[in-house]
Amino acid sequence: MKNVAIIDYSIGNLFSVQQACKEVGLNPFxxxxxxxxxxxxxxxxPGVGAFAQGMQNLVTSGLDEEIKSFIKTGKPFMGICLGMQLLLKSSAEFGESKGLGIIDGIVRKLPDNNKNLPVPKISWDEVNEKDISWDNTPLQGIKNKTDFYFVHSYYCDLSSTENELSYTTHGELNYCxxxxxxxxxATQYHPEKSxxxxxxxxxNWKDLN
Incomplete structure (x- = not known):
């Protein structure tokens, strides 16, 4: 793996993702x-912002179907923050919006009044091992409960834990x-800012592919 395409759909910070790719010897464009x-x-x-707007931008450009086709080739794919949420079937943000449908689940708002934790969540927080071993995954070599940087108001509520690589706690809520x-x-946190x-x-993502 060398040439890495980063989708520019007018919603997200692209520069830090490009820089992280370059740091590990990838050629991002x-x-x-x-x-x-x-x-x-x-x-x-990548992506930061509203689910519906992000999905609309992908559909308008035709990138929604191209992303699905790309994933079917078996080539490596990474989603970050909103880019992870868009993989799910739908979102409850500002009414229901359809997602890419790669992962079964729905995007929901982080609960308010949850031990006085603010929403949106803008903080470093622990990433915890779930049922899947981190060996031979992009998280290999990362210690359990390592802090990563989060910026989000919504979270992925998966239909099953089969594809859940890690979870993080927000008050009384454990979310993927x-x-x-x-x-x-895909990650809810931002590796490129962590x-x-x-x-x-x-x-790891580069070496495993």
């Missing part, structure tokens, strides 16, 4: 049309903070 994905060895869908399904890896541990995830 931005794409905004389906045709531009053809030369990619791997694909990253990273997903692994075949060639699809110092050495975050860069290790990018390095």
């Amino acid at each position: 931005l794409v905004s049309t389906p045709k531009e994905l053809k030369s990619a060895d791997a694909l990253i869908l 903070s990273s997903i692994l399904k075949d060639n699809v890896f 110092s050495k541990s975050g860069l290790q995830i990018y390095q």
Whole structure:
């Protein structure tokens, strides 16, 4: 894996993702049309913001179907923050919105008045091992309960824990903070903003593919 396409759909911080890729020896390039994905060895869908707007931008550009086709090839895919949420079937943000449907589940709002924790959540927080071993995954070598950087108001409520690679606690809620399904890896936290541990995830993702 060398050439990594980063989807530019006008919703998210692309620069830090590009820099993290370069740090581990990848060749990142931005794409905004389906045709531009053809030369990619791997694909990253970043994003910060509203689910409905993000999905609308993907549909308008035709990238929604191209992402699904890319994933079916078996090539490596990474989703970050909103890019993870968009993988689910739907979101309850501002009414129901349809997602990409790669992962079975719905995106829900973090509960308010939960031990006085603020929403949106903008903080470092622990990422905990779930049922899937982190060996031979992008989290290999990361210690359980390592802190990563989060910025979000919504979380992924999966229909089953089969694809749940890690969880994070928000008051009384334990929610999925990273997903692994075949060639699809995604995080609610931002590895590219999470110092050495975050860069290790990018390095692992590269080395495993």
